[in-house]
Amino acid sequence: MSSDAAPDVSALAINVTIPEPLRWTDTRRDEQFILTTLNIRLLPDGHLAAKAYGRPTGGGRGTYVSFRVPDRPELAALIAEAASRAGELWSAHRGLG
Template sequence: MPEDQESVEVSALAINVNIPESLRWTDSRRGREFELQTLNVRLLPDGGLAAKAYGRPVAGGRSGYVSFRVPDRPELAALIEAAAVRAGRLWTAHRCFA
């Protein structure tokens, strides 16, 4: 283990968060409508958060991994913040390779 933990370069921190059904929305891409069900939240180098939404086609079938912008809604911002706090607590309490 490096003597100085600050010298370890971490390139990314990201979490995946399920969107509760009550907060889900639909959006269109390439002529298909998607129900957004998951958020991918990244911790940026400046300490800020960035999020993208992912989902499944409403009509069913397969689809590629397509990202969508997260709408500027207070309840989604609260979900992202709560998920980041929860993830931070989980990381802090890690047991290494237990």
């Protein structure tokens, strides 16, 4: 690839485990879920977007359903810290193994 043609990166996303003290429950289709994972995306304008995923509190696998992340300062801090950490890890990559 020539140095003047930058690759077209179509997505930058990371998955982050939500620490237990920050987890919450939400309901979808009459089923309660405990939210345990964040999927954080870097949008083209440089802002972050996040969705939460989890498992049914009653057990089982349930469905793969996304939930809105509540507007809580501690979750916003987790998202920002995770994105910064991912950037550090990406910038320190050592190429294909």
